[in-house]
Amino acid sequence: MLAIKNKTAKDRASQGKQKEFFISEIYRLKKELNAVLLAHFYQEPDIQDIADHIGDSLQLAQAAEKTNADVIVFAGVHFMAETAKILNPDKLVLLPDINAGCSLAEGCPADLLLKFKEKYPGHILISYINCSAEVKAISDIICTSSNAEKIIRQIPESQKIIFAPDKNLGRYISKTTGREMVLWQGACIVHETFSERKILELKLRHPGAKLIAHPECEQNILDNADFVGSTSALLNFVGSNPSKEFIVATEPGILHQMEKQTPGKLYIQAPPEANCSCNECPYMKLNTLEKLYLCMKDKKPEIILDKSVQEKALVPIKRMLEMSKK
Numbered sequence: 603m604l605a606i607k608n609k610t611a612k613d614r615a616s617q618g619k620q621k622e623f624f625i626s627e628i629y630r631l632k633k634e635l636n637a638v639l640l641a642h643f644y645q646e647p648d649i650q651d652i653a654d655h656i657g658d659s660l661q662l663a664q665a666a667e668k669t670n671a672d673v674i675v676f677a678g679v680h681f682m683a684e685t686a687k688i689l690n691p692d693k694l695v696l697l698p699d700i701n702a703g704c705s706l707a708e709g710c711p712a713d714l715l716l717k718f719k720e721k722y723p724g725h726i727l728i729s730y731i732n733c734s735a736e737v738k739a740i741s742d743i744i745c746t747s748s749n750a751e752k753i754i755r756q757i758p759e760s761q762k763i764i765f766a767p768d769k770n771l772g773r774y775i776s777k778t779t780g781r782e783m784v785l786w787q788g789a790c791i792v793h794e795t796f797s798e799r800k801i802l803e804l805k806l807r808h809p810g811a812k813l814i815a816h817p818e819c820e821q822n823i824l825d826n827a828d829f830v831g832s833t834s835a836l837l838n839f840v841g842s843n844p845s846k847e848f849i850v851a852t853e854p855g856i857l858h859q860m861e862k863q864t865p866g867k868l869y870i871q872a873p874p875e876a877n878c879s880c881n882e883c884p885y886m887k888l889n890t891l892e893k894l895y896l897c898m899k900d901k902k903p904e905i906i907l908d909k910s911v912q913e914k915a916l917v918p919i920k921r922m923l924e925m926s927k928k
């Protein structure tokens with residue numbers, strides 16, 4: 603028994619040493635490569651803590667647009683790193699794990715979306731940033747969860763809209779803006795797992811807790827929510843709202859930032875229906891400190907895009923960035 607305990611303590615010490623090594627190497631390589639490290643709120647806490655910029659999809663796209671670093675290391679998922687590459691075609695953009703995809707992007711292939719679009723002549727295509735570069739290339743405007751409403755409100759009333767790929771965000775924005783939109787029927791595997799029944803039970807046990815939810819959640823969850831917003835909006839909400847307890851219906855990586863930026867409050871993960879960890883994004887969690895270090899050391903995996911796709915995809919992304927300023 604003692605031997606097992608000792609071994610565990612030894613293992614922990616060596617894991618701690620490894621972590622220190624990765625972190626110091628990442629800092630060293632950042633200088634050597636003149637690299638900027640961008641991280642999404644769903645990344646593991648150790649990665650969040652060493653990033654130069656941490657944010658939601660829009661904030662990270664804006665940081666990528668502004669950077670004068672030579673190398674962008676993207677601790678996030680593929681579509682986010684692709685967006686950074688589209689904005690910076692001449693820079694090296696690295697993603698620690700090239701398989702860090704997104705269920706929304708994977709559920710909306712560009713060829714099928716194009717066929718879908720042909721069924722609705724006279725419609726413009728507004729695509730959520732959680733989509734491939736090929737989908738962006740056939741879109742008129744890109745949006746994120748933090749600017750979707752603002753962007754839709756700038757489209758003339760007479761203009762018909764197709765919204766892809768997230769039906770939950772599309773339905774939510776339709777409701778807040780009163781705009782009818784044709785919706786591609788995609789969804790996020792993480793945000794579809796939350797259990798209304800279990801959340802209501804939690805609310806009974808924590809009567810003062812506010813339910814806050816990402817708009818990728820299903821309608822029954824959003825209907826119960828006290829506040830709906832992007833990851834950065836959720837983070838701001840817990841900082842400014844006087845409540846001391848929050849049930850958080852989004853990927854639990856954000857809890858680290860909530861605890862860091864607004865300590866002393868209770869943040870409860872919204873539970874999935876099954877007894878599983880399916881509220882964790884399996885793609886985001888593919889990135890690790892070790893892979894981050896290795897990608898900087900080896901300068902790969904690198905995001906490489908077809909030039910014509912890249913040029914076409916830049917147009918709706920630039921439109922989004924301009925419309926976000928209005």
Ligand code: 13P
Nearest residue numbers: 658659660746747832833
């Ligand atoms: P945010 O832009 O709100 O950070 O959302 C990104 C995402 O992938 C949510 O699942």
Ligand code: SF4
Nearest residue numbers: 704705706790792883
């Ligand atoms: Fe995609 Fe969902 Fe993961 Fe966000 S949480 S990256 S939408 S799979």
